[in-house]
Amino acid sequence: MAKQKVLSVAAAAMTCLMLSGQAMAHGDVTPQGVETGDLTKLGEEWLEENPYRGKDNENYAEAVRIGDSAYNQNCARCHGLEAISGGIAPDLRELTPDYDGDEWFVYRVRNGAVRDGAVYMPKMADYLSQEALWAIRTYIESRRDEM
Template identity: 45%
Template sequence: MKTIRTIISACALLAAASMPLTASAHGDVTPQAIDTKTLPALGKEWRDENPYRGQKEAIKIGTSGYAENCARCHGLQAQSGGIAPDLRLLDRDCVDLKGDAKKQACYKETDKYFLTSIRHGKVRNGAVYMPPFEGILNQEAMWSIKAYLETVRAIK
């Protein structure tokens, strides 16, 4: 019996030693470009609010872009498993606001926060929590991801 355990332990150690020493808990985290040529071009000036809100083609592209670039950390369908913020909650506080002007101002503020986060990433105390996507994703790709996120928003 002791011999069998020794053999199993040796096999496990041998198998572990032959595995690559890379950490890949989230898979390939290299940002992937998103094809946005079917969306209206937004130009070089960065928008303050999502110009694609509710647009079917943008949501379709954003769904794919989210899956390729964001789901590894933020979870499938934006439902985080605790690694990164749950993006379904990103602008849910805006939903219940009274008055259209207040609600629109809230969405605009959230849009700015989202765009700043995705463009420049998140770094705290020198540790990268989220990579910057500016230069990899264009403005159209970023806003299409936001259009997708609005479709999976968690309502209170």
């Protein structure tokens, strides 16, 4: 790698460090890896429905706990603290906790949102595991009570 390239990569990494933790309304972010602990492992292939859904689910409490922290680290800067949208990006509690809501959720986290080359939302599934993303979905569903 040429020296200049190394320097510019280092500069970019530095910029990310400085910006992380601040509210940012664009796609230039490095999502945080998430420990998914004891949650049931799901494999590579994307499921069509939230496997941790519902208070009777043995994974529910753990999914909400992990999802809370993962959401607030990776999604809140655009979608709002505690899943309450501040208007920058849609309020994710609006997605119904069913097959249709799941389909749209999976589509967006895998594809992100890109228009005219501008990244409005990064492809979060490139950074976070399926387990972490369904945990986030479960956390968001738990927040519907306060709508």
